[in-house]
Amino acid sequence: MDQALQVIFSATFIAAVLRVSTPILLPALGGLISDLGGVVNIALEGIMLTAACAGVLISVATQSEWLGLLAGVVMGVLMALVLAFFHLNLKADLILAAIAINILASGGTIFVVFLLTGDKGSTSALVSKQMPFVEIPIIKDIPVIGPIVSGQNLLTYVAFIAVVLVAVFLYRTRAGIHLRAVGENPEAARSVGINVRAQQYLALGLSGLLAALGGVYLSMGYVKFFARDMTAGRGFIALAAIFLGGKTPWGTMIAALVFGAAEALSVQLGNLRIPNQLVQMIPYVATLVALVIYALVQRQRAIARQRKFRQTQTTVASG
Amino acid sequence: MQATLPTTPSFDRAAERARVQRERRRTAMIDVLVTLGTIALALLVGFLVMLIVGKDPILAYSSLLGGPLSRTNRTGRWIEDATTLIILGLSVSIPFRARQFSLGAQGQMFMAAMIAAVIAIYVPMPPLVAVLLPLAAAMLAGFLVGLLPGLMKAYLNANEIVSTLMLNAVVVLLYDFLLTNVFTPPGSQSLRSEAIQAGSMLARFTTLLGVNLGRANLAVLFAAILVVAVWALLNRTPFGYEIRTIGANEKFARYGGINTRRAIALSFAIGGAIAAVAGVHLVLGVHQRLIPGIAAGLGFEGIVVALLARNNPLLIPITGLFYSYLRVGGDIMEQEAAVGTEIVLVIQAVIILLLTAQVLVNYVKSRSRPVRET
Numbered sequence: 001m002d003q004a005l006q007v008i009f010s011a012t013f014i015a016a017v018l019r020v021s022t023p024i025l026l027p028a029l030g031g032l033i034s035d036l037g038g039v040v041n042i043a044l045e046g047i048m049l050t051a052a053c054a055g056v057l058i059s060v061a062t063q064s065e066w067l068g069l070l071a072g073v074v075m076g077v078l079m080a081l082v083l084a085f086f087h088l089n090l091k092a093d094l095i096l097a098a099i100a101i102n103i104l105a106s107g108g109t110i111f112v113v114f115l116l117t118g119d120k121g122s123t124s125a126l127v128s129k130q131m132p133f134v135e136i137p138i139i140k141d142i143p144v145i146g147p148i149v150s151g152q153n154l155l156t157y158v159a160f161i162a163v164v165l166v167a168v169f170l171y172r173t174r175a176g177i178h179l180r181a182v183g184e185n186p187e188a189a190r191s192v193g194i195n196v197r198a199q200q201y202l203a204l205g206l207s208g209l210l211a212a213l214g215g216v217y218l219s220m221g222y223v224k225f226f227a228r229d230m231t232a233g234r235g236f237i238a239l240a241a242i243f244l245g246g247k248t249p250w251g252t253m254i255a256a257l258v259f260g261a262a263e264a265l266s267v268q269l270g271n272l273r274i275p276n277q278l279v280q281m282i283p284y285v286a287t288l289v290a291l292v293i294y295a296l297v298q299r300q301r302a303i304a305r306q307r308k309f310r311q312t313q314t315t316v317a318s319g
Numbered sequence: 320m321q322a323t324l325p326t327t328p329s330f331d332r333a334a335e336r337a338r339v340q341r342e343r344r345r346t347a348m349i350d351v352l353v354t355l356g357t358i359a360l361a362l363l364v365g366f367l368v369m370l371i372v373g374k375d376p377i378l379a380y381s382s383l384l385g386g387p388l389s390r391t392n393r394t395g396r397w398i399e400d401a402t403t404l405i406i407l408g409l410s411v412s413i414p415f416r417a418r419q420f421s422l423g424a425q426g427q428m429f430m431a432a433m434i435a436a437v438i439a440i441y442v443p444m445p446p447l448v449a450v451l452l453p454l455a456a457a458m459l460a461g462f463l464v465g466l467l468p469g470l471m472k473a474y475l476n477a478n479e480i481v482s483t484l485m486l487n488a489v490v491v492l493l494y495d496f497l498l499t500n501v502f503t504p505p506g507s508q509s510l511r512s513e514a515i516q517a518g519s520m521l522a523r524f525t526t527l528l529g530v531n532l533g534r535a536n537l538a539v540l541f542a543a544i545l546v547v548a549v550w551a552l553l554n555r556t557p558f559g560y561e562i563r564t565i566g567a568n569e570k571f572a573r574y575g576g577i578n579t580r581r582a583i584a585l586s587f588a589i590g591g592a593i594a595a596v597a598g599v600h601l602v603l604g605v606h607q608r609l610i611p612g613i614a615a616g617l618g619f620e621g622i623v624v625a626l627l628a629r630n631n632p633l634l635i636p637i638t639g640l641f642y643s644y645l646r647v648g649g650d651i652m653e654q655e656a657a658v659g660t661e662i663v664l665v666i667q668a669v670i671i672l673l674l675t676a677q678v679l680v681n682y683v684k685s686r687s688r689p690v691r692e693t
Contacts, residue, residue, distance in 0.1 A: 042480055090676035095420050095480065096626070100671035103619055107664025114659040115372055236484045243478065277496035284488040291482055295475030 011147045013264060018148070020267070021260025022156045023048070023214045023222065028238035028245070028252045029166045030210030035242055036170065037203025038183035042098035043083050044211045045235025046105030051076035051215030053109040056128045056226040057116065065129035069216050076212020077205055079105065084204040088197050110228050122227035131155050131221045155217040160253070162210065167249040179203055211235065233284065240287045243294045255290070262286040353683055354627055354674070358641070361669040365662050379656040386651030387644050395524065395533030397647045399605055402535070403597050405542045405639035407617065408624030409549045410593035414586045415630050416553060417565045419472065421587050423483035424594040424621050426490035427464045428614035431457035431598030433494055436502070436609045439515035439602065449518035450603065457599045458592040464490065465591020469584035479587070487618065495611070502609050512609035521604035536604035541596050542636070549593070550632040562586055620646070623667045626674050
């Protein structure tokens with residue numbers, strides 16, 4: 001137990017939390033945007049997977065991590081737009097279409113990898129480029145904080161900067177406010193002249209962009225190869241992080257960090273001769289528990305709101 | 320169908336009935352045509368993909384579409400896989416009818432396999448009981464694994480897609496843990512449990528008929544019974560009515576006095592109990608022991624089977640046979656043409672996308688509507 005506590009309160013552990021939170025935070029921010037736009041994106045998982053695969057394959061082919069990143073993002077956005085087209089233009093059920101996108105991503109990536117390498121498991125035979133790790137001058141020399149904040153992968157910084165950008169976009173820009181209006185009440189938004197379909201295309205497109213960054217981080221930051229189904233449910237954990245974070249950017253970030261901590265803990269505990277599978281369960285169990293907690297809190301709030309509403313009604317009536 | 324109501328005072332009952340029946344037959348025909356068209360289009364997409372990647376699509380498709388019937392043991396694999404998929408399709412069709420996206424079949428199968436195996440390996444039982452007891456226990460386990468996300472959805476409004484998928488991951492890891500640490504006998508070379516007792520094994524057609532039909536077994540009967548049972552449940556019971564009403568319009572169902580929460584939670588749980596039968600099929604019929612990843616890769620297969628059948632239990636055997644034919648053909652294609660069997664997943668995704676695209680389906684329907692003389 002002492003050992004475990006020591007592990008948790010070390011700078012390396014906190015640095016690890018930031019590292020493993022990244023591929024949850026990025027898709028969660030994307031999912032947040034689409035969720036607030038009224039189009040829940042269940043396909044985050046598949047979008048990440050496609051981007052991870054495309055990133056590695058293009059970076060191997062061109063020997064450029066930047067072209068890999070670009071390819072991953074383009075593929076991710078493309079997948080999101082396919083989903084948007086089927087839902088918004090062809091009126092397909094959003095959830096079923098997203099499930100189809102996930103199946104397409106899982107099958108399609110393995111199909112392509114097998115075709116190119118003859119190996120179904122992973123592309124470890126190919127040497128991929130990696131997104132750069134950034135040493136921040138001055139900060140890197142500060143004790144404790146230095147090893148945490150400095151030396152992370154570029155995309156980890158992107159993820160945390162994205163929290164600010166998403167918050168500004170959603171609450172401080174015209175497009176963001178229109179987008180939330182569409183999610184709140186599409187009929188009302190339409191009546192004041194907002195193009196609902198365009199806003200929802202934007203919402204899904206942005207969610208694809210952010211999820212794709214998360215996918216590229218997994219295959220070209222976290223490791224240097226693509227493995228089948230390497231997202232391992234992160235796209236769905238990201239969805240849970242949105243709910244748990246109360247559908248706000250900052251809340252989502254905190255929730256993603258909590259899930260990241262659970263996962264980092266499971267990695268650390270793995271070194272302590274606790275059975276591997278039980279430790280691996282931690283993030284999934286944490287997600288389940290978080291879902292229940294979120295739901296309970298929501299219900300309490302609803303009850304409180306109702307009570308307040310009744311109180312005001314009685315005061316109005318008696319006053 | 321928006322048929323114009325007859326306004327003439329002389330209302331001919333018999334003629335009207337005949338007209339309604341004719342109309343029904345026609346819609347059913349169109350549904351079948353839309354489905355067949357979708358399948359053809361999806362296969363065409365697969366064909367084009369192979370053409371683009373430079374594989375020989377003729378060779379690949381001849382093994383994909385001809386493979387399962389080329390040898391009796393392959394046909395056996397088809398029957399075996401179809402049994403699983405039909406049961407899975409039935410399992411998914413119940414929550415789907417209530418418009419609940421329960422994706423927990425995988426976890427339910429793993430849990431059921433585990434429970435059935437523990438009883439079938441360690442508890443000595445007389446014949447018949449040796450099959451029925453593991454089956455009943457596994458179904459109860461599946462029921463409970465389904466009930467949990469069902470309750471979370473119905474009473475807490477927790478997203479069922481996230482909860483079922485997380486639960487799947489937990490159950491699969493638990494299965495892996497128990498198989499490694501408990502069920503594999505010490506000193507065993509490979510990761511697998513002991514064989515189940517002989518009385519629990521579902522007889523295989525290979526021994527029954529003397530033809531090599533691989534591991535296909537009597538669980539086919541389970542699938543047949545379930546088809547009728549699920550049809551009766553959905554169409555001939557109050558619960559089935561509740562489920563269908565919720566699926567059509569949840570608010571209406573609630574105002575109509577249906578306990579929607581109870582019905583929704585139950586739809587998850589009953590789906591779980593049925594998925595458990597698929598898990599039992601894998602343990603008592605196919606593998607006759609626990610092996611790693613016993614139900615791997617079966618997570619979403621029930622969805623496409625149920626969707627193709629439009630959640631109609633009586634059509635699920637047909638779509639299940641069709642889709643497992645593709646799956647088995649895909650494996651054979653991989654061996655013979657070096658084209659990954661995952662192309663079948665791509666075809667599956669295309670089928671789901673096309674079938675749910677209302678605009679496309681309606682377009683086809685509107686084009687095939689005859690001009691009515693009114």
